[in-house]
Amino acid sequence: MRLMYFSEAIDDALAQAMVEDPNIIVFGEDVLLLRRNLLARFGPARVRGTPISESAFLGAGVAAAMAGLRPVVEVWQVDFLSVGLDALINHAAKLEAFTHGNWTAPIVVRVPCGGGYGDGGQHEQSLWGWLAHIPGLSIVVPSTPADAGRLMLSALRQDGPVVFFEHKLLSEIYLAALGSGGRESVQFDVPAEGNRGPVPDKWAPLPLGEAIIRRDGGDLSLISIGVGVHRALEAAQALGKDGVSAQVLDLRTIQPIDKFQVCQAAAKTGHVLIIDEDYEGFGLSGELAAILLEAGISVKYARVCTQTTIPYAQQLEKQMLPNTECIIASAKSLLVG
Amino acid sequence: MDLWMLYALMKKSRLFEEAVAQLWQRGLISGEMHLGTGEEAIIAGIVSQLMPGDAMAVDHRGTAAFLMRGIDPVALLREMLGREDGLCGGRGGHMHLYSKEHLAASSGIVGAAGPRAVGFALAAQYLRPASVAIAFFGEGAMNQGMLLESLNLAAVWNLPVIFVCKDDGWAIITQPQEAARGDMGERVHGLGVNYVAVDGLDVDAVWSAGSQAIERARTGGGPTFLHNRCVHLEGHFLGYELLRVTRRPFQELPKLTVPVLRSFLRKGGGSLKERLAGMKMILSKLWSTMRDPREDENNDPIIRLRQRLMVDPGRLNEVDQNALTEISAVLSAALVEVTR
Numbered sequence A: 001m002r003l004m005y006f007s008e009a010i011d012d013a014l015a016q017a018m019v020e021d022p023n024i025i026v027f028g029e030d031v032l033l034l035r036r037n038l039l040a041r042f043g044p045a046r047v048r049g050t051p052i053s054e055s056a057f058l059g060a061g062v063a064a065a066m067a068g069l070r071p072v073v074e075v076w077q078v079d080f081l082s083v084g085l086d087a088l089i090n091h092a093a094k095l096e097a098f099t100h101g102n103w104t105a106p107i108v109v110r111v112p113c114g115g116g117y118g119d120g121g122q123h124e125q126s127l128w129g130w131l132a133h134i135p136g137l138s139i140v141v142p143s144t145p146a147d148a149g150r151l152m153l154s155a156l157r158q159d160g161p162v163v164f165f166e167h168k169l170l171s172e173i174y175l176a177a178l179g180s181g182g183r184e185s186v187q188f189d190v191p192a193e194g195n196r197g198p199v200p201d202k203w204a205p206l207p208l209g210e211a212i213i214r215r216d217g218g219d220l221s222l223i224s225i226g227v228g229v230h231r232a233l234e235a236a237q238a239l240g241k242d243g244v245s246a247q248v249l250d251l252r253t254i255q256p257i258d259k260f261q262v263c264q265a266a267a268k269t270g271h272v273l274i275i276d277e278d279y280e281g282f283g284l285s286g287e288l289a290a291i292l293l294e295a296g297i298s299v300k301y302a303r304v305c306t307q308t309t310i311p312y313a314q315q316l317e318k319q320m321l322p323n324t325e326c327i328i329a330s331a332k333s334l335l336v337g
Numbered sequence B: 001m002d003l004w005m006l007y008a009l010m011k012k013s014r015l016f017e018e019a020v021a022q023l024w025q026r027g028l029i030s031g032e033m034h035l036g037t038g039e040e041a042i043i044a045g046i047v048s049q050l051m052p053g054d055a056m057a058v059d060h061r062g063t064a065a066f067l068m069r070g071i072d073p074v075a076l077l078r079e080m081l082g083r084e085d086g087l088c089g090g091r092g093g094h095m096h097l098y099s100k101e102h103l104a105a106s107s108g109i110v111g112a113a114g115p116r117a118v119g120f121a122l123a124a125q126y127l128r129p130a131s132v133a134i135a136f137f138g139e140g141a142m143n144q145g146m147l148l149e150s151l152n153l154a155a156v157w158n159l160p161v162i163f164v165c166k167d168d169g170w171a172i173i174t175q176p177q178e179a180a181r182g183d184m185g186e187r188v189h190g191l192g193v194n195y196v197a198v199d200g201l202d203v204d205a206v207w208s209a210g211s212q213a214i215e216r217a218r219t220g221g222g223p224t225f226l227h228n229r230c231v232h233l234e235g236h237f238l239g240y241e242l243l244r245v246t247r248r249p250f251q252e253l254p255k256l257t258v259p260v261l262r263s264f265l266r267k268g269g270g271s272l273k274e275r276l277a278g279m280k281m282i283l284s285k286l287w288s289t290m291r292d293p294r295e296d297e298n299n300d301p302i303i304r305l306r307q308r309l310m311v312d313p314g315r316l317n318e319v320d321q322n323a324l325t326e327i328s329a330v331l332s333a334a335l336v337e338v339t340r
Ligand SMILES: Cc1ncc(C[n+]2csc(CCOP(=O)(O)OP(=O)(O)O)c2C)c(N)n1
Pocket: A029, A052, A054, A076, A080, A083, B060, B061, B108, B109, B110, B111, B137, B138, B139, B140, B141, B142, B168, B170, B171, B172, B236
């Protein structure tokens, strides 16, 4: 066992995969800075910077994957994927279907996501539901360093395209660059276990689509992903003091999604509260409700999600993003109502 | 052209942004902070010529343009402080500034100023004849598809757009020679847009080139691209790692080099030659930052202009004093009820 920070773990697992598979190359904006450790170990042929040309380099990543490479393509923020989305939606995601399973594009798109450090509504979105909507894309949202490294390894072994989300509040690299910028005058609500934790000496892949119970409980099931899992855990602890026993399920991947464990958790407690940092409408939280309805599981259901564009002002931002207080309040009214 | 007026605009903008930097350092402003210190001559040279009805699309580095456009500085600062009475109710922050009244809009999406200015200019053709639209962006944005497409569209529709490229030679850590081949002027020409290279440190030069471009656009002559060179005195954003490392090497350098060296030495990976090539790239980034022209006073457009205005030191002193008084007043008004 080693102790690692979140992004350090991802890079470490990625490095292990790069040693084993010479076809893995990494490229994206400013990766010479962001992945300098990989650059120093693997050299410029395998770690390269790009111009600010998302549509071109994402599209090129997809085609390079079609032609035998395994590119890990980075974009500065998931929000900026919008600029190059055609590559993912119309090309990477469609290839397998169009070729009736004969041809796939094994690209991993690595994107920082999420808010809580004051960059505002064009830089702090989650958008995983938006991407998961498209058949053919796998969507991974880890919440701990160990999961992050292991999921990166399995992302690199998929046949098709994977979007790998790296929450900026968990990432020591992004938070330092975008949030604090060398200042000691600012603090962020960083979940400690998500930011740094034990990781295996040698990475082994964690299959996509396996949720995990982070905390057991019998009264209420909190289902979440990414930073939301940690908020849910904090809330569950507080609820425990009030005599409520809350279970926390970490989905870890959205596409594929672990329907079995979702249903099991729901059936066990009969009360489901979804915590999703992505937007509320037409996304993960609604999808989970549909999964339960389709399975014929009747539960009391509520959700704590991001409702509108994330405001810049610190206090408003804090209120807008799912936070422990509103999870506790929703949980209580769910149990009472 | 009134050099004194331009100087006052630039000086106030500098003082304002220096105050912003301090508030950011104190943690009163959150997130990233991209200052426009070093590019004041470009902004002043263009924005000072705008008329009511003219529009402005700016990128993530838009504070100076908003300030010089005459947008309330207290509201601007209150916005950055995240206050309800800020320019956008504290909802936007410095990368997402908007003033509908001034047809001024910013965006954190690199390249987005292109289509936006084209759309503003299109609306002007119908609704505000003889008005123009300005797009402000960096040289890094010139590799973004939507900006190149916008140049084309502006040319095809003969729109009154002035594309103002503020070329500081860096896009975060990416330098132009790594990100583009060929000559910027040829690229712009190739798209059928009038191209003018300008010394962006010389407000006089920017103003003159801007004046011709704006006149041309107002009279139906179509778009112009002004390629202005400048130096960003604080690097990409406040706390920019490469600058931190070069400014405080003893504290900051080990944080960068120790993990890099450890990774360099790890088993498995590239050949020694490849690893050395990787190291060389990292070192060359540090090296180019250290050799950066920031130390040379001649690369500060305000110092440059002062040298010309020294012919009347009394008046210069007066302008400086007025700027200081004005910005101090802005600061105290904006900091009302702000604690910490
Ligand atoms: C579409 C998009 N891609 C990437 C980024 C991240 N980013 C922010 S500023 C920047 C560099 C911009 O360089 P340039 O256009 O030269 O302007 P400068 O910051 O140097 O003034 C990058 C890559 C972004 N904001 N938007």
